[in-house]
Amino acid sequence: MPADVHLxxxxxxxxxxxxxxxxxxxVTLQKGEIGGLIGPNGAGKTTVFNLISGFYVPSAGDIIVSGMKINGKKPHEIAAMKIGRTFQNIRLWSEMTVLDNIRISQHYRLGYNAADAFFHTKRYKRREAEIAQRAWELLEIFKLTDLAYEYPKNIPYGIQRRVEIVRALSLQPDLLLLDEPAAGLSTVDTVQLIDYVTWLHENFHLTIWMIEHQMDVIMKLCQNITVIDFGREIASGSPEEIKNDPDVIKAYLGDGQL
Ligand SMILES: Nc1ncnc2c1ncn2[C@@H]1O[C@H](COP(=O)(O)OP(=O)(O)OP(=O)(O)O)[C@@H](O)[C@H]1O
Ligand SMILES: [Mg+2]
Known part of the structure; x- marks a missing residue:
């Protein structure tokens, strides 16, 4: 396997x-690439992400990240391997502030035990400070500082989606899976999402794999796109190739999304 293959x-x-x-x-994703995964409703896209992030164990086949087979690993083990994700249906913790939503995820990564937390050891304090610092840095980058102490239900949907991305980033992933990040966003929020993804791709040097129904988002951001329909791959290639692929056009004709 060439060294630059990420997934x-x-x-x-x-x-x-x-x-x-x-x-x-x-599917193969090169390091630093933004890939797209598209297909009609029920095609199996989210299932691919759920398999990568360890929510399901594949019936067959392999998932290899940076040369290491990861099938069968638990979600927290996958998260610790620098693989982050967002969810199609936003999964922020509603009883926690935006800041705490971002901080809490990091406890997985910067593990310390219950005794550390109880006795507030030096290690605990140092790591808490590290977690808070990273959370605030991300809040600032994504212009969310003013909402740090707000609860998710009190903030607009488009911003909740942004918080989800920030939460995934708090684990410092180098591979980021975005499941329909533009779903339900206004035109303005969608343009902003494209800018944010471009920014974090350039500045955090991430490999990104994105499921998305909004074709303008996919076409603008992705270098390579895989199309699945009824659980099978029907095409893969550049945005231009995909746009003109007769099988893809046929698969989408029913819902007129392309
Ligand atoms: N946990 C599950 N148990 C049983 N069937 C499931 C489960 N998760 C998904 N499916 C089924 O697997 C198929 C693929 O679902 P999946 O959610 O991966 O599609 P999708 O491409 O993400 O669709 P959408 O664009 O609507 O999000 C569908 O038929 C779905 O009903
Ligand atoms: Mg889905």
Whole structure:
């Protein structure tokens, strides 16, 4: 495997009981690339992300990240391997402030034990300070400082989506999976999302894989796109190739999204 391959998915299949949700999916993402994963509703896109992030164990095939096979690992182990994600349906903790939503994720990464927390050891204090500092840095970059002590339900939907991205970034991932980051966003918020993703790709040198129904977002951001339909890969290539692919056009004709 060449050194610059970040994510490799090989013959990935998954079934839920009798439903074959994915069949023999093969995708390679180079380090630093922004890739797209598209396909009609129910095609199996989120299932791919759930398999990578350890929510499900693949029925068959391999998921290889930086040369290491990760199938079967638990979600917190995957998060510790610098793989971050956001969710199609926002999953912020509603009882916590924006700041705490961002801080709490990092406890996974900067592990300390219950005794540390109870006795407030030096290690605990040092790590708490580190966590808070990183959270504030990210809040500032993403213009969320004013909302640090606000609860998610009190902030607009588009900004909740931004908080989700920041929460994923707090774990310092080098591979970021975004599941429909533009879903439900206004035109203004969508343009801003494109700017933020471009910015963090350039400045944090991330590899990003993005599921998205909004084609303008995918076409603007992605170098390579994989298209799946009914759990099978029907095309992959540059935005230009995908736009003109007859199978892709056919798959999308039903819902007129392309
Ligand atoms: N936990 C589950 N149990 C049973 N079936 C599931 C489960 N998760 C997903 N599925 C089924 O697997 C198929 C693929 O679902 P998935 O959510 O991956 O699609 P998707 O491409 O993300 O769709 P959308 O664009 O609507 O988000 C669907 O038929 C879905 O109903
Ligand atoms: Mg989905």
């Amino acid at each position: 490799e998915i090989k013959n990935l299949s998954h079934s839920f009981g009798g439903l074959q949700a994915l069949e023999n999916i093969n």
